[in-house]
Amino acid sequence: MKILLNNRVEEFSSSKLTVRELLEIRKLSFRMRTVKINGRFIPPAEYDNTEIRDGDNVQVIYLMSGG
């Protein structure tokens, strides 16, 4: 499948991925971040049962301390 990940087209061999799987594949699971899919905010509790499919617009926002 092809998805839009932070405004870039990215291709994955599987036809769907959970949010958790995507974060693990991209080695993002250890970072503090937040996720939106097609404009919908995904609470961390839903990372295991929310599926990302072909054509989805996925935004991962990295949260760094400091402010």
Place this chain on the structure above:
Amino acid sequence: MKISEIKAHLGKYRVGIAGAGGLGSNCAAALARCGIGTLVICDFDIVEEENLTRQFYFTGQVGMKKTCALKENLMKINPNVKVIVHDTVLDRDNIPEIFEGCDVIVEAFDRADMKEMIIETVQTRMPGIPLIVGSGLAGWGNTNTLRCRKIDDFLYVCGDEYAEVSEELPPLAPRVGIVAFMQANQVIEILMNRGKKMER
């Protein structure tokens, strides 16, 4: 558009600022100068000597509540701005109450887990209210890595989303100030565009 018209327009709006540290205090100062009608500012901390490397406070204000000190400073900049302060810790339950009626909210927390908390709260419980997040501002230099990234109409992220504050990479006035002003600039862009739609 003339500055008087801009001020008259921005004077109609209310902006929430979650945190009065490096991001919040500098962002509030920029918004006050531009004539935002009402600023709702929330912080629980007091001004410390160490804060003066980047936050909009003065030596004589060390020991004061940040909310009181910031209100004092904003009044000196622009007495026409209405400043409402809340000296409390923000959480999932009080954010919708404290920032009720705000047209835009600025996230200006220090800790990453608090940033996550307010994003989740505003996105799920205050739909339609744009949130401007600051993330990645530690250290110095690398000016061009700082940017404002639009996620969608209701979420923007200012900073490099990379540099984390640590003992060896402290926050300093220039990068913190750039990000704080980026957040203020995004608030103004959103509010000025809102005006355009209404004129049509």
